[in-house]
Amino acid sequence: MDTSYLGLDGKVALVTGGSRGIGKAIAAQLADAGADVAISGRKQEGLDAAATELATGTKRILPIAAHSRKPDELAALVETVVAELGRIDVLVNNAATNPVMAPLVDVETQTYDAIMETNVRGYFLVARAAARHMIERGEGGCILNISSVGGVSPDPGLGVYCISKAAINMLTRALAIELGEHGIRVNAIAPGVVRTRFSQALWSNEPLMKQEMAHTPLSRISEPEEVARLALSLVTDASAYVTGQIVVMDGGGSV
Numbered sequence: 001m002d003t004s005y006l007g008l009d010g011k012v013a014l015v016t017g018g019s020r021g022i023g024k025a026i027a028a029q030l031a032d033a034g035a036d037v038a039i040s041g042r043k044q045e046g047l048d049a050a051a052t053e054l055a056t057g058t059k060r061i062l063p064i065a066a067h068s069r070k071p072d073e074l075a076a077l078v079e080t081v082v083a084e085l086g087r088i089d090v091l092v093n094n095a096a097t098n099p100v101m102a103p104l105v106d107v108e109t110q111t112y113d114a115i116m117e118t119n120v121r122g123y124f125l126v127a128r129a130a131a132r133h134m135i136e137r138g139e140g141g142c143i144l145n146i147s148s149v150g151g152v153s154p155d156p157g158l159g160v161y162c163i164s165k166a167a168i169n170m171l172t173r174a175l176a177i178e179l180g181e182h183g184i185r186v187n188a189i190a191p192g193v194v195r196t197r198f199s200q201a202l203w204s205n206e207p208l209m210k211q212e213m214a215h216t217p218l219s220r221i222s223e224p225e226e227v228a229r230l231a232l233s234l235v236t237d238a239s240a241y242v243t244g245q246i247v248v249m250d251g252g253g254s255v
């Protein structure tokens with residue numbers, strides 16, 4: 001299929017958390033659309049398996065281990081992608097965590113720190129390094145942050161996660177106003193429940209899902225490939241005049 005109209009031929013993308021779930025689905029779409037793609041995550045084994053699975057076309061898939069709580073590894077991640085693939089045109093910040101489901105009053109300080117370091121500082125550090133590279137190269141670029149609808153309206157028991165995603169929404173808007181003059185667009189996708197390992201405790205809980213679906217107009221959760229298709233449209237020329245936006249995709253649940 002001719003995908004040249006998407007403007008991704010010869011471009012390079014970095015997808016954090018690309019070894020499974022939403023990140024892997026986005027990496028697959030980007031590679032199909034003509035980009036070379038680097039994927040990161042903590043475990044090399046999972047990255048290598050995903051890279052093998054994704055390397056079906058002519059595009060390069062580069063798996064690099066980097067822990068979002070380790071600033072040195074995140075700096076090395078961006079440097080390695082530029083050294084190995086030559087440039088970064090598209091960054092998809094996606095690797096995030098939620099190790100706790102509890103009321104905010106019961107959350108331990110170290111748990112709060114772990115979530116904020118991974119979900120907020122991790123996104124910031126990769127975005128900063130990628131943006132510095134894009135500014136220096138002078139050819140523009142695109143940053144897409146995978147947020148959550150929880151960053152727009154809070155969910156009980158997911159308070160710290162929701163705080164972290166609200167921060168990502170503001171990171172998106174703050175970066176968009178600073179980077180626009182360099183031709184760098186910054187947007188976010190805020191999904192509702194997506195069928196991945198991350199949210200299995202939610203979507204496998206039938207009574208909870210029944211309750212959720214009662215106020216979700218499309219009456220279903222989404223699949224990672226659906227997030228990936230929206231991601232593709234936001235990072236390509238199809239969205240050339242879109243920046244600073246938080247696109248909620250939750251089947252209408254928050255309407």
Ligand SMILES: NC(=O)c1ccc[n+]([C@@H]2O[C@H](COP(=O)([O-])OP(=O)(O)OC[C@H]3O[C@@H](n4cnc5c(N)ncnc54)[C@H](OP(=O)(O)O)[C@@H]3O)[C@@H](O)[C@H]2O)c1
Nearest residue numbers: 017019021022041042043068095096148193194196198199
């Ligand atoms: N699934 C949902 O319902 C849902 C809804 C709204 C928003 N989201 C957001 O979508 C994004 C992706 O979630 P997902 O559902 O695809 O999750 P997932 O299937 O659990 O995948 C998470 C990915 O991130 C990597 N990762 C996790 N912790 C990391 C860390 N500390 N450092 C580096 N990499 C790390 C994982 O690899 P390793 O394990 O090897 O590190 C994996 O590649 C997240 O930002 C999440 O908040 C998900």
